[in-house]
Amino acid sequence: MKCKQYTIKVIEIGIDDSKSVIEFLEINYELLKNHLLSLKGKMDSNLKSYLEEKGFRYVNNMDLPSGRAKDITLVAPDTNTTVENTPEEEEIEELYQNMGSPLKIIKTPLRSGQYVEYDGSVLITERMNSGAKIAALGSVIALGTVEGDISSVGDCIIMPPTKRGNILFHGVKIDNESLKYPINRIMFVNDRIIIKPLSKKEIN
Amino acid sequence: MSKVIAVISGKGGVGKTTTTANVGLGIAMNMKQCVVVDFDIGQRNLDMILGLENRVVYDMVQVMDGEATLEQALIRSKANRNLFFLPASQTKDKSVLESAKIEELLKELRQKFEYVILDAPAGIESGFEHTIEFADSAIIVVNPEVSSIRDSDRAIGILDSKSKRVKDGGEVEKQLIINRIDPDMVEKGEMLSSEDILDILNIELLGLVPEDKGVIDASNQGQPIILNEKSEAGKAYKRISKRLCGQKVPIVQPKAKSKGIVGKLKGLFS
Known part of the structure; x- marks a missing residue:
């Protein structure tokens, strides 16, 4: 048996x-x-x-x-019906509109215990180790291996699959199993969170 | 040109002190003047591993406080004339360390020795920060397991933000020793491979040390394993020491033994 x-x-x-x-x-x-x-x-x-x-x-x-x-x-x-805007939400909304202008580029690996908090979008070219964290009001693009935590309230998160990472998109925990493409793009389409593969073309 | 090297790990029990003792002795065997300094104030162990516990009279804290001279506190190794040892204080705790005094002490040691090796305490508290503060380079010791790797990753992060060299706009050289590798387990895929670890920590590899039960006995006897010609771990530490002295020595991957490592070791120590 x-x-x-x-x-x-x-x-x-x-x-x-x-x-x-x-x-x-x-x-x-x-x-x-x-x-x-x-x-x-x-x-x-x-x-x-x-x-x-x-x-x-x-x-x-x-x-x-x-x-x-x-x-x-x-x-x-x-969420798509108008909620009373608290100042914080207005702030997020404003930054959301200006997506792209403030961009932080991290070119070194992010190690355990390192925490990057940023008012704009964040691009990390190296790996993110277990215990590291990025919290961005803009989008997050991770090109290296992700084992740390990412939180974004921006347009999208672009990242490879992760086993250990804790990924939050607009406060929603993304199921690690849903990140099944070589490069995933987590975004809103008609107020629905969807995960799409990102083609090499689009990266360039 | 002298070099201050901090031996760090983040997690305890991975073999920092053993590495310090063996690497220090190995450098001395390469005819370089070397001092090993125990920075684990309140929990000193390096004296035992070097077999010098009965020779400790003065300690590092007394030197820093001007209660003893450096010459009085330094202990010459029995195993090699080029190796000296500066003990930690066993009766005080890590809070006695002050940056200015450490800088002064290290300045004095730099004048006397080519290699100054600092054995850091476990953890990432003040004792650790003081050890790395004035170091030129660091040896990071990890075991092939996730908790050790995450802790050392954290320690490297602190090294990269708190050391004086980094604050002055420079960089601290970082080299990795993977300790206690069990080749049998690696072969079966039960242990993290060296490639995986290097990929995660993203630093230069200094050496691979296989698991060797002889290390425990060597520590108990106060005879570092590097003195044992037949031990694989001892040979690994010899290669590491040569690399630190600027020689080009190829990395040797620990190999699984078909006849069983235990049997062979029993033969060594009987």
Whole structure:
């Protein structure tokens, strides 16, 4: 007899109404597609057909074995509706508009414990080691191996796949398994986070 | 031209002190005047590994405070006339170190010796920072495992930001020793390869030292392993010392032994 143990990622979602759940899943498709959805509440046919159409794997009202749970921040469905702008958000918005003008280029490897915080975009040509961190209000482009953490609230993150890195794009944790291309571009398209491969042509 | 070399690792227990003792002795065997300084104030070990514990009268802190002269505190090695040892204080702690006094002490040592090797304490606290502050170059000792590599990566980061040479606009030379390599495990892919480690740390390789159980016995006896002609680790330290003295010696990859390293070592020490 063959016996294997797997650790999988489960996202638990409470169903208030199926429309907002569909909207939520649509926006976070890239993040959630490799998870098992554990839906709590009553499912209607709309939601069911949506889940099947998208190929989500899900269980409904199932009593799953308990595991370590953490609250995660995902893009809420209502981010595109106007939220009251706090000064901070205005600041981010302004820098976002001026993307490209402030650019920091790092040409040395970033070592464990080194922390780069920058008000614009950051380009790193060397590797980022485990324990290093870049936090940018602009985009982040990493050309070397990434084992450290990247956080960006800019246009995009361009980076190779990473096993250990903790990647946050606009506060959303990007699943490391979603970064499957040789060079990935994490960006918004119609308020949805998507991950696309970047061709060599585009780099040049 | 004298050179101050700090031996650092970040993580403890990877073989900093063993490396300091062997490399210091190795340089002395190459007919260079060399001093090894124990900077691990409060936790001195280098005296034991060099087999000089019963000769310690004065220590480095007493020299810095003017309670003893450098000549009084320096201890000549029994194994080689070119090697001297400056012990750490065992009764004080790392807080006694002051930059100005260290600079003065190192200036004095530079005048007497071609090579000044500083054995840094583990960690990245003040004791570590004081060790690297005035160093011209650093030897980073790692073991082929992730925690050791991350800690040394952090230590290199601090070296690159806090040393005086860097603050003056220069650069500190950094060289890597990968210690305690188990060739059998590397062959099976269970241990990080030297290439992977070099790729992560991105510094020059100084040498590869295989795991050798004889090192423990050598330390207990106060006879550094470099004195053992048959030990692979000893041979590795000899090559490293020659490289530090400016000779071109090719890097030797530790090879897995078909007959088992333990059996061979038992033969050595029986």
